[in-house]
Amino acid sequence: MSTEPSSVNPETLESTKKQIRGLIQEIAQLSKRDVPPEQYFKDVLPKVVSALAAVGGAAWIYDDQRRPQLIYQINLSRGLVDPNGEEGVRHLRLIDSMFKGAEAQLLAPQSGGAEEGSAGNPTNQLLVIAPIQVENKVEGVIEIFQRPNSAPNSQRGYLRFLEQMCGLATDWFKTRKLADFNDRQSLWSKIEQFSRAVHENLDLRQTAYTIANEGRRLIGCDRVSVVLRRGSWKVEAVSGQDVFDARSSQVQLLGKLASRVIETGEPFWFNGHTEDLSPQLETAVHNYVDESHTKTIAVIPLRRPEHATDNLKREDEELERQFQGEILGALVVEQIEDSSQQEEFSKGVELISEHSSRALANAIDYNSIPLTPVWRLLGRSKVLVTARNLPKTVLVIAAVAAVIAALFLIPAPFKVSGAATLTPVVQRDVFVNVEGEVIEVPVDHGDHVAQGQLVARLRNTELERQYKQLIGDREKTASTLQALEFRKRRPETMRNAADATQLTIDLGQARQKYDNLNDQVLLLEEKMKRLEVLSPIEGEVVTWDVRDNLMQRPVQPGQVMMTVIDPKQEWILEIRMPEKRIQHIQYALEHQPDSEQLEVTYIMASDPGRQLTGHVTEIQRLAQPDQAEGQIVKLKVAIDKQDIQHLRAGATATAKVHCGTAPLGYTWFHELFEFVESRVLF
Incomplete structure (x- = not known):
């Protein structure tokens, strides 16, 4: 080991350590959150790479089939994940060995076994790799690609740091699993509650409503409906509605859609796409969606469970096999607003389908027993015909019979009621005749007006512009007409036959143009008169805040401005x-x-x-x-x-x-x- 003094500035070293401790603290906080794996490693891996000043890194976890899955990476070469390439094979076998229990390790650049395709580090970087273990099982792997020219002590420090980070990731996996266990416990509690509710009653209609209401609560969807055979397939129950109009167009279209799906015998899922559907089913789907505006629909045929027919004695075994799996009805689940959680939606539908099939099978079998309502009534009323209670029962029956006889025999005044409104016989609405802007309303609510009295004045700038233009054109045409008549009175003009003929023609055209312009002016003046709105009758204005509602507002022909009534009539x-x-x-x-x-x-x-x-x-x-x-x-x-x-x-x-x-x-x-x-x- 070298004994030379370090050339690193102590202040810089302390600052770096402080930054690394801060990153570790952030990773520890992230590991306490219940977030999806993609989000967790997206937040954590960059901090680990930054703390180690590494080139890149990757995080791997098990997927649903317990296979290694790359969940997040930084600067990872595509060749390292290519199962057909030499580098990819070596790298993926290394990852697989880590999931099978290999310990954390440092792998030098281009290192590994001598055999072809053996596990190893096919890169030119130092590979620092460590497993994430939860209860002695490897749930994930983190690998870091580091520069290879670092000292051995530094490399061992990289490995210890990565092992520490994997320990923090272990805490996240435990938090995730605990939340998953809680969700499953809650789900099983809901399923148990649903199962208990649908099997509580053997009345077919009540069972259908229980499936619809409790199923909607379990799935968390917008609407659940149950379709049963009533001659044809018809909607029997709709969640959240104790009574619904079976003849409404939406209910009828839903019944037709369910019938088309039941004919196929297969579950039907719709989320906006109708490719590869039969024309009949496609038409039924579009008709119902246009009426209900549903985003996602699931129609699941409910079949009789096979074991439900095990105890039935049939001479014809082939007939028994055909009867097994009989379609009892259909479950229709709809998501109207949001269809983004498609996977959870599908799981919820599958969960309630089997319980619903069994509950409907039991209810149908029970209600198929002859005279079931009579036997049920007799069972409940047995206590009424005992010796001690018989006189009371007779008296009650006699009283009920007397009441029923009175209801049928005693006449009474028959009246039918309805809502009514007090209205004057003479009542007129004041309409707008010409488009314009209200500039004056001389009357208000409660004012008395005479017939023909001004009640509003409008202004139409376009009519004013047209009127000014027509007046100008008429005056110009009048001047031209006067000039032509003056020329006609001059003798020298009439001596030339050609000039005289042309002058006569011009004079006739000018007169015709003047007459046309004059007619247009008269029509426009008549139209402008209608800008003054008059009361059609004598009476009282009953429209509330008529002045505030109309002033400075544009109105259109046919619009009602106010109402006038004659209270004296x-x-x-x-x-x-x-x-x-x-x-x-x-x-x-x-x-x-x-x-x-x-x-x-x-x-x-x-x-x-x-x-x-x-x-x-x-x-x-x-x-x-x-x-x-x-x-x-x-x-x-x-x-x-x-x-x-x-x-x-x-x-x-x-x-x-x-x-x-x-x-x-x-x-x-x-x-x-x-x-x-x-x-x-x-």
């Missing part, structure tokens, strides 16, 4: 009656005397304590859509405006139309009867 109540209730009103009209009108009782929202009356005068013949009620039919009701203390256009009310009498049960539950008729019996 009659007022009516306009009922928005749902279309499903209009049949009762029509029936009442057909079965009452011609001289009588249907009575209406109503209460105003502003005065709910007073019940007022009116009568129907007109029924709309065209149904129209309404956001709140769906399809509606409007009814006009004549009222006495003196009954209402404060008349206010647009005031709301609740109105009931009297439709005669009906059995008490139908009066109370007619909407339930109609629901059963339209949704169950139809």
